[in-house]
Amino acid sequence: MMKKLISHFFPNHCLVCEKEIDPAQYLCADCLGSIKGPIMTPFELKFVDSAFSYWKYESPLKELIRAYKFEDRPGIASLLSEMLFEMINTFSPAADVIVPVPTSIQAFVKRGFDTNLRILRRLSKTIDIRIDNVLTIAGKSIPQSRLKMEDRFQNVKDKFYLKRSPRSTSVILFDDVVTTGATASQCARVLKEGGVKEITLLAIAGGKK
Numbered sequence: 001m002m003k004k005l006i007s008h009f010f011p012n013h014c015l016v017c018e019k020e021i022d023p024a025q026y027l028c029a030d031c032l033g034s035i036k037g038p039i040m041t042p043f044e045l046k047f048v049d050s051a052f053s054y055w056k057y058e059s060p061l062k063e064l065i066r067a068y069k070f071e072d073r074p075g076i077a078s079l080l081s082e083m084l085f086e087m088i089n090t091f092s093p094a095a096d097v098i099v100p101v102p103t104s105i106q107a108f109v110k111r112g113f114d115t116n117l118r119i120l121r122r123l124s125k126t127i128d129i130r131i132d133n134v135l136t137i138a139g140k141s142i143p144q145s146r147l148k149m150e151d152r153f154q155n156v157k158d159k160f161y162l163k164r165s166p167r168s169t170s171v172i173l174f175d176d177v178v179t180t181g182a183t184a185s186q187c188a189r190v191l192k193e194g195g196v197k198e199i200t201l202l203a204i205a206g207g208k209k
């Protein structure tokens with residue numbers, strides 16, 4: 001009854017196809033069903049030992065992540081954490097420590113939450129995994145999404161550093177989107193300099209071309 005009333009006054013629409021959906025959902029069943037991860041194909045990235053993404057950074061996953069990051073829909077974190085959970089279940093990496101790629105201060109202030117950390121906090125309610133929020137970003141950096149591919153590496157070089165020693169020598173590095181891989185690779189380099197031996201990168205969307 002309550003649900004019916006809410007959807008009558010506040011109709012909710014699929015982020016991709018505009019079909020009317022339940023107020024608690026973000027994508028309709030068809031759009032959600034077209035995301036068929038986790039992809040088993042690994043991709044290569046410097047300083048990272050193995051890397052996997054859940055699905056390609058394309059519609060409808062792209063719209064879902066963009067709504068999460070840029071349109072103030074923090075609730076999408078639970079859906080993304082379910083995808084990450086499925087990946088961990090499938091790949092079963094040896095590490096039980098997960099390190100988020102950090103959000104810049106500017107992005108944090110703008111969105112009011114740390115995008116990767118929020119996903120990991122949801123995940124840690126489902127499985128026994130320790131979050132090691134050890135990485136941080138120095139100074140100002142331009143959001144990678146606003147730069148041309150060739151400028152992205154320079155933008156993040158020497159931007160990341162460790163707040164303290166990492167808690168484990170074997171970690172999962174997590175980022176929601178990996179496109180060029182410049183950010184994830186720099187984070188991995190810093191972790192390795194800090195004594196980490198083995199890094200598995202998991203991303204919701206991407207797969208370096």
Ligand SMILES: [Zn+2]
Binds near residue numbers: 015016017
């Ligand atoms: Zn749809």
